[in-house]
Each structure stands twice: as C-alpha cells, then as structure tokens.
Amino acid sequence: MPKLTLKIDADTYRGTREGVPNLVRQLQRHKANATFLFSLGYDHTGWALKQIFRPGFFSKVSRTSVVEHYGIKTLMYGTLLPAPDIGKSCAQFMRAVRDAGFECGVHTWDHRVWQDNVRTADTQWTEETMQQAYGRFHDIFGVPPGTHGAAGWQMNDYAFSMLDQFGIAYSSDGRSQLNEDGSLADPDAGPYRLSAGGKTLSCVQLPTTLPTLDELLGRTIRGTPIDTSNVAALLLRLTAQPRDHVFTLHAELEGQKLAPIFEQLLAGWKAQGYELVSMGDYYQSVKDDVLPILPIAWGELPGRSGDMILQSM
Template identity: 40%
Template sequence: MALKIDVDTERGTREGVPSLVSLLEEYSATGTFLFSLGPDNTGKAIRRVFRPGFFKKVSRTSVVKMYGIRTLLNGTLLPAPHIGKRHAEVMREVEDAGFETGIHCYDHFRWQDHLLGMSVGDTRLEFGRALDEFRRIFGRSALSAGAPGWQANGNSRQVYDDAALLYASDSRGSHPYFPLIDNRVYKTLEIPTTLPTFDELLGRREYPDTEIVQHYMNLLSHDRPNVMTIHAEIEGMMKRPLFAELLEKFNRKGVKFVKMENLAKDLLSQNEPPPVCQMVMDCVDGRSGKIATQGRQLPRSPPTHMFNN
C-alpha cells in the first residue's frame, strides 16, 4: 500500500499535515506528501460550478465544514496566502520525520482549472515555480509530482520529462505504466491511484461511513501495488477518526506500507519494465469533470520513434 497525500491548501498544510504525520506514526505507516507550494487560491474554484456533477459533490461532501469559510475565500475576498513561504518549516518537519516529499503544484487552482488550455511554455513556467520553491524549502531537486485534480496532458508530461522526475502520479488506473499521449510515449513513470478517494464516497447512500472501511478492504489487490490518494484537509482533519479506523484495519490485515519513491525504483530496476498505456481524459465515479485515466495497454516493445526525447 502506497499512501499519496495531497496537500491542497494553506490550512491543510498548517493543521492537516501535522495531524496526519502523528496518525501515520501511530500506526507505523509511511506515506508520500505532495505539497502545494505557492498561493492558496481555493476561493477561485467556485468557477467549477459549471462542471457536470459539481453541485452534487459539494452538497454531499460538506465542503464548508471540510475546508472552512476562510479557505473558501482565499484568492477572492481574502488575499491568497503563499503556502511555501508560510509553512516551509512544517514541510521540512515532514521529511525530517522520515516521510517522502514531492510536488503537488505551485498554484492548485491554476493547474487544476487551466492546465488543459496552457501552452507548453506556460506549463513549464508554472511547474518551474513549483520546482524552484521545492528546492528553496528542501535544498534539493524534487523527484516526484502528482497533478491537482488528476489533470495531465502531453505538455505537462513533457515538462516532467525535462525536469528528470523519477516518477509521477497524475492519473487513475490499475497498475504503473509509461503514458502514451497523442502517439508519443513519455519517459517519466506513472504510478496511478488505484483506489477511490474518501471524497468520492462520502455522503453517498451506498457508502455510509460505517461501510467505507470494509469497502476499501474489499478493493485491495494482492498482486499489484495499491495506491490510495488521501488529502490533508479530509483524512487529516474532518475525517481523521474514520481514516484511523481504516489504518487499524490495514494493520490487522498485514498491509505493508511503502514509499512511492521506493516503489518506483523497484519497478524501474526490474528486467521487464512497466508497460506503455494510453493516458486519456475520462470520467470517474464520484468526481466532477474529466480526469486523466489509464487507457489501453500497448504491446510490449513499442516502436522506438514513439518515445519522447
């Protein structure tokens, strides 16, 4: 089990991250924290009101309780706080505690809502800001990234390749792969999220809180890596007791927690590399709009001209 922890907001960094570190240590679990490093413009996300399924998700997940009024005004009625400048010490403490750290984004709203309309130059500039801030905070280059809202395309994967990342986690799927987009294969390994997120299940009649833990247990794969994306604002705050219950059940089941960095290194060192699969934008149950998903797998040894240089 690899836990990928997305940190979206200033409040999530300030309150949710230390809470999750404490909880994971209590259950002897490790995880990979991916940080938002620039301005918290969460309030601008109200523009998603026009996306299919947005109202439905907002109503069932108690967004106001989950994020707080102040966070939902950031970048609109309130100035956008710069997360990296305010909470660099919190981030360094995560790494000092033995957890893996990587990049979620610079500006979460900008990436999630505007990536698909950006040029490759704009994408490089946006991700470059995150790379620079990560280097300032941790004193080293980032090895990993996981896109906000699972928004990815050829431009973003080109920028990842240029940054020489070890791996990325931008999509939803069943197993690690090298992504094929528009007839080109990108060389940064993709480790997709394989399990649903809490916010995709919360508030749904078919998934009451009393059944969610068992639902996850039923979904565990025994022959492929399980990757679960959690959020500092959800599992580290509002739904911390429910997540603690899940961690306890994982421990009883004998689930072994691994860092995504170690998983990637292991996969890349094997004699037979991960396969090439299409990365396509599609709908996922419980989310609004389309996100990056794992598509059809190509035959082994694709033509060399398809690989991105």
C-alpha cells in the same frame, strides 16, 4: 507482501498547517510510510466557485460537506480574502515532514489555477508554472523534487514531458479506471509509462487505484448509503484481495475531520497484510523495463465531476 502506497495531497494553506502535522503523527503511530505532495504557491481555493456550472459540482459539494472540511476562511481565499502564499508561510511545516523521514514531492504551484487551466494550456504557460513549483521546492528543501502528483489529476503533453526534463523517475498524475462500486475496471491496472508527443516518456506513472473518501461518501453503492460509519469497511472490501494499490488522501480531509476513518483504514490494511509505503518505496519494486506503454487518456470516475487523466485499458 503487497504494497499499499499512501499518497497525500496537501492542497491548501490550512491543510498544510493543520492536516499535514496531524497525518505525520498518525502515520508514525502506525509505523506507516507515505509521500506528501505539496502545493507550493498560492491558495486560491475560493476560485472553485467558478465550478458551479460544471455538471455534478453541487451534488459533490452536498455529499462531502466542503464547508465543514475546508472551512469558510479557506473558501474565501482569492475572493473576499487575499490568497496566502503556502510555500512562503508554511515552509517549516513542509521541512518538518522531511525531517520526520517522509518523502516529499511537488503537487503543484497553485492548485486551483493548475486544475482549471492546464489541460488546454500552451507550452510556455505549462513550463513557467512547473518551473515556479520546481524552484520553490528547491528553495524550501535544498534539493530538486524527486516525485510529482498532479493537482486534480490534470496534466497535458507538455507537463508530462517536463517531468522527464526535471529528471523525475516516477510520478502519480492519474487514476486507474473504476467501476461504480469502486473496484478496478481493469484487473491489470498499475504502473505504466506514457507515450506523448510521438515518444515514450521515461517517467513511470503510479496511478491511484482506489477511490478517494470524498468520491464515496454520500453515495449509494449496491443499495447501501455510504457514510462515515461504513466507508472504511467499503474500502477494506476493495483491498481484501491482495495486490499492490495506490491510495490518494488529502490533508484537508483525512488529516482533519476524517482522521478517524483513516485510522480504521491504517489498522485494517495492516491486518490484511499490506506494507504501507511511500511512492518511492513502491517504485523501487517496479520493473520499469517491462511496463506497458500507454497513450494519454481522459475520462470521468464515479463520484467525481469532470474529466481527469485515466490509465487507458
């Protein structure tokens, strides 16, 4: 049975308090597993305004209704409103996810700060930031994190090496390359190990192989405008041919206003014969002794602005 891994990023204070519990209930109804990755420090979502000069930013904002999905209050955190400490104020919501039987891992300390700075950051900044997230996770859950998924699919050589130092066996820090219609550019895309700093790293990468909803909504693909009425059908066409996949969703989107679309996807993937699993479930099926070893690569994907970690071809 092919596996479809559900990787849930909780980027914000609101997403952790509202979207995460919604997703837990929805997954339980469908008897689906998933991995929740938490932002454990401050919510500086308002600092995203610095991106206004980045190519493609305005088109993405207009396509995905950022204000509608994130809310005005969230978009003011770190600017007109103080940034809430997610880990301190939402620890009970995170532990409730674990208590419901779902895998929990580290997304980042501060999503905005990590996404904007890590690519060019030095060793000290990277280690200190990751240690903050590692320590906060341990404070909340009483155990070290078992997995990781980088905010904005942004990393650097030091960050990848830190995963090995933390003893993290598997992580999902990047993406597989996609065609304009969302299909995989490389039919062999999937788990791999990285070569960084002159050595092969132990941590197995489980790249996201499908486009995200916010990358599809509002675009025109093969002459068809994509909106909330047909985006689920598009994704289900991309998974019609059975193979293992990793899908990234967001507590702020699928956990709130886009929940009806995720409902269609859960039902559709079950009908297609997929086992809906966590990252840990998927990793258990991966033969890591025969995985390709690939260099760190960067590039853009359709529907998303800026470079991110991509699986090299």
